[in-house]
Amino acid sequence: MVCSFVRYSDTPVDRETGEDVMTFLLPKTHSLASAPNYHCYIRSEDQIKINDFLKVIFNLDLDRWYIKGMKMGMQQKEVLESFIVSRKLTNLLNDNETLKKRQYREELQLLEERKELLRQRCYYRNQRLEFDPQKYLVNT
Structure with a gap:
C-alpha cells in the first residue's frame, strides 16, 4: 500500500519547513523497478492517506x-x-x-x-x- 504512494523525481525534492525526513527501504517489486534511478518521495497529502488507511485496516x-x-x-x-x-x-x-x-x-x-x-x-x-x-x- 505504501509503495503505491511513492513518487519519483529527477532532482531531490524540497521538503516543507518543519517536515521530518524519513529514510526507508522499498521492497523489490515490479512496480518499483525504476525507483533506484530516481529520488523517491511521498507527498504530505499521501502521508495523511496512508495514516487513514492504516487506521481503517487496524480497526x-x-x-x-x-x-x-x-x-x-x-x-x-x-x-x-x-x-x-x-x-x-x-x-x-x-x-x-x-x-x-x-x-x-x-x-x-x-x-x-x-x-x-x-x-x-x-x-x-x-x-x-x-x-x-x-x-x-x-x-x-
Whole structure:
C-alpha cells in the first residue's frame, strides 16, 4: 500500500519547513523497478492517506478478532491481550485500556445506531396507522 504512494523525481525534492525526513527501504517489486534511478518521495497529502488507511485496516482487523473471540466465549480482556500478542504490539500489553475504551465506544455507537433505526421504524409505522387506519384494522 505504501509503495503505491511513492513518487519519483529527477532532482531531490524540497521538503516543507518543519517536515521530518524519513529514510526507508522499498521492497523489490515490479512496480518499483525504476525507483533506484530516481529520488523517491511521498507527498504530505499521501502521508495523511496512508495514516487513514492504516487506521481503517487496524480497526477492521481488531473488530474481526474481537467478534471472533467473543463468539468463542472468551472474556474481553483475553481477546484484547491475544490480539496484542498476535500483532506483536507488546508495548500495549500493560495498557490495554485504550483498546477496551475503543471497543466500548464502538459498542455505544452501534447501540445508538440501532436505537435510531428502531425509532425511525416506529415513527414510520405510527404515521401509516394515523393516516390510513382502516387499512390495518381487522373487520369485526
